[in-house]
Amino acid sequence: MDPIPDRYPRGPDSKTFRDRSVLSGPAVDKTSSERICQAHLNKQFYDILARISGAEPSLIKPEARLIEDIGIDSLGFYEILIEADEHLGIKIREEDLLNFRTVEDIQTYLSTLYPDDAQAN
């Protein structure tokens, strides 16, 4: 079974997260989430990725590829949506989620949520 859904953009022409045109801004449940600093947010996301994939926490680093290096499969990608919502109050749009290639992509994405904190760090 192909672990990645066909709609996951793979080719060089597909729009990735780095192409900011695909983003119109993530939806953030600000009523339930407090102001979170970027470093803390990254750490929490690392924990989520390790939990979802079963990977050693040491493998979760910015350059790690979500599929090839960490082992996140199609179910894992959709688990990210729920975990981010449940534990961080962040509602990631599905079309954005499927553009994540690396851990750094997620960090970059998160930095758009809290740009002031990102600069502070």
Added chain:
Amino acid sequence: MPKPTERLAISGWGALTPLGFTAQETWNALLGRQSGIRALSESWASDLPCRIAGSLNERAGESPFQSLEPLLQRRLDRSSQLALLAAREAWSQASQQLGNVDSNRIAVVIGTGIGGLASLERQHSNLLDAGPSRVTPLTVPMLIPNAAAGQIAIELGIHGGTHTPVSACASGAEALLIAQWLLQDDRADVVLAGGCEAPVNRLSLVGFSAMRALSTHNEAPEQASRPYGKDRDGFVLGEGAGVLVLQPARDVARIASPLGWLLACGSSSDGHHMVAPEPEGIQASRAIRDALRRAEISAADLSFVQGHATGTPLGDLAEARALRRALGPALDSLPVTAPKSQLGHLLGAAGAVETILALQALRAGKVPASLNAKPVDPEVNLNVVQDPLSLGNNLGQPSSTASTSERLALKNAFGFGGHNISLVLAAPCPA
């Protein structure tokens, strides 16, 4: 006349039960008259009519699930986790004897009565409490009844077929019947077969309680499961898994010392009622006779009977009548034992776990006591084992296929829906 079946050698087994984390631990505890039934102290059980069950408890901080990789702990329902652990134990034991086997010629058959019920319950709660966005994408993979068989095939790289009988409390025994079909039909050389169940949760207890199937002897958990007892009032749910590794006698040359043998499986269906047994045991007796005929033995060849014996008023009586019909006067001198008195009812795992225990009894020459049956229901009229029984050198009167160097046992497994499975088992006599 039923066609005689080729006997199957058993080269490995594994079990996790309320009595132990391995097959050997379970056997030792069974023989030692221990009980796996406990009071449920969890808050979710506080308002239930039945607040007792057989569950795998941590011991001194040790849990059998700790050996599972974190991802498998996250992605598998408890029932599948139990099956996977039992399969690892069984395969570890068998593979030492089997050597290299073509993965295209290995099959896996794991039955379950319900599947991932706890996962279903949890995600349904998520749906009601937090809405659709909080239902995990793991929901369906965790609740499907074939998840256990699928995961075992994934882990061991098995490509010879993966199957899941779902026949309620007969599922684990039916898995052995299907294993025999697969091997007899030359679809595989080796089959891992067994059953699993993890029903100790609120929805399950409520559901079984609503149909008045469960004992309500909450005040005395260890005495609550009373198969064949006059005061029995229902069964006690238990969780667990059992897996056996089987191969046909034609390949047995490569097995140095089989743990035991599955001689034959008999089967029938009540066609009577969804949950009530046919009261006279007519169809269940046909399954018993079918097994004996296919094994080419007579009732006098048997050393003991391990009953299905759940402890329900109707079920135990129907089984007793079935045994009387099938075995006739030979039943008078046959010891009958009921491991559910200590294990509880492991539903889809019961047939496989109890088969392992029956084989261990044959190997040891000791039949464990059937606890909590005093006084025995006079209507049952069986020779229920009250104290552990040594089989000595009494081998019955071996007929055509019964070797003088082995003992035989009959094992029954019946399920809601009217499924009747009977097995004839053999094991070498202790030296």
